[in-house]
Amino acid sequence: xxxxxxxxxxxxxxxxxxxxxxxxxxxxxxxxxxxxxxxxxxxxxxxxxxxxxxxxxxxxxxxxxxxxxxxxxxxxxxxxxxxxxxxxxxxxxxxxxxxxxxxxxxxxxxxxxxxxxxxxxxxxxxxxxxxxxxxxxxxxxxxxxxxxxxxxxxxxxxxxxxxxxxxxxxxxxxxxxxxxxxxxxxxxxxxxxxxxxxxxxxxxxxxxxxxxxxxxxxxxxxxxxxxxxxxxxxxxxxxxxxxxxxxxxxxxxxxxxxxxxxxxxxxxxxxxxxxxxxxxxxxxxxxxxxxxxxxxxxxxxxxxxxxxxxxxxxxxxxxxxxxxxxxx
Numbered sequence: 547x548x549x550x551x552x553x554x555x556x557x558x559x560x561x562x563x564x565x566x567x568x569x570x571x572x573x574x575x576x577x578x579x580x581x582x583x584x585x586x587x588x589x590x591x592x593x594x595x596x597x598x599x600x601x602x603x604x605x606x607x608x609x610x611x612x613x614x615x616x617x618x619x620x621x622x623x624x625x626x627x628x629x630x631x632x633x634x635x636x637x638x639x640x641x642x643x644x645x646x647x648x649x650x651x652x653x654x655x656x657x658x659x660x661x662x663x664x665x666x667x668x669x670x671x672x673x674x675x676x677x678x679x680x681x682x683x684x685x686x687x688x689x690x691x692x693x694x695x696x697x698x699x700x701x702x703x704x705x706x707x708x709x710x711x712x713x714x715x716x717x718x719x720x721x722x723x724x725x726x727x728x729x730x731x732x733x734x735x736x737x738x739x740x741x742x743x744x745x746x747x748x749x750x751x752x753x754x755x756x757x758x759x760x761x762x763x764x765x766x767x768x769x770x771x772x773x774x775x776x777x778x779x780x781x782x783x784x785x786x787x788x789x790x791x792x793x794x795x796x797x798x799x800x801x802x803x804x805x806x807x808x809x810x811x812x813x814x815x816x817x818x819x820x821x822x823x824x825x826x827x828x829x830x831x832x833x834x835x836x837x838x839x840x841x842x843x844x845x846x847x848x849x850x851x852x853x854x855x856x857x858x859x860x861x862x863x864x865x866x867x868x869x870x871x872x873x874x
Contacts, residue, residue: 607626
């Protein structure tokens with residue numbers, strides 16, 4: 547479910563649907579988003595609920611009370627939406643953003659169930675309760691941050707924080723998976739040097755993703771000024787060079803990690819997946835850079851990076867856990 551939320555969010559970014567719903571948690575002040583411009587336009591003789599929105603004269607207006615519209619527009623029943631001045635209705639963007647929000651809501655159900663079940667877990671009960679509660683809290687924080695992102699009209703820094711929050715949730719869930727599985731001790735593979743290399747690999751992937759979100763924010767700005775995709779890359783700042791250079795550091799670090807763990811069968815699946823994801827990310831990065839940033843490649847790039855982070859983080863958790871167990 548977490549990766550479905552990441553996928554939905556990346557599709558929102560790729561399609562430019564982030565402001566499809568100009569308010570939060572409702573959409574144009576409605577529980578069910580509008581599907582046609584008539585639903586967000588003023589009309590006579592209709593019932594309007596407090597908080598519902600219309601677009602009039604390129605301005606987003608909010609109903610200040612429940613009322614029925616008369617034959618002519620009465621400005622005293624409305625006020626200008628003050629959190630931002632974005633006043634565009636696009637039904638496709640609206641429903642892409644709404645589905646993204648629904649995915650987050652659906653994610654809340656298994657997370658709450660996990661938290662409740664943690665109280666009945668005998669093995670590592672306190673740690674299970676703490677980590678499960680932390681996941682619940684982080685998802686609540688993500689929801690609040692989503693509101694801030696909309697209120698600030700997709701301000702760049704808030705989007706980056708949003709991504710870091712998702713990675714924190716992934717890390718907590720992986721810890722929960724690990725502590726509730728039978729541990730397999732591998733004394734030869736779980737060494738301090740291997741653990742530190744895996745830590746560095748995780749950190750560099752996180753740095754790459756953060757730099758990638760900065761590049762994505764620059765592309766969003768450039769796309770508003772230049773419609774020709776072939777000119778986007780050449781107009782990027784040094785951030786693109788940093789992002790690209792980081793990918794090569796990640797390749798070297800993970801190659802070293804793979805070499806040190808080449809005989810460790812306990813981590814074979816994780817190592818295979820990391821190799822596949824690394825290769826896929828490099829190929830996709832080249833495609834994005836030299837094929838005019840195809841729209842489908844942008845969400846896929848982020849999803850693959852998230853999966854890479856997850857496998858690297860789980861490998862680190864396993865290495866550290868097995869090292870600690872072998873020291874007892």
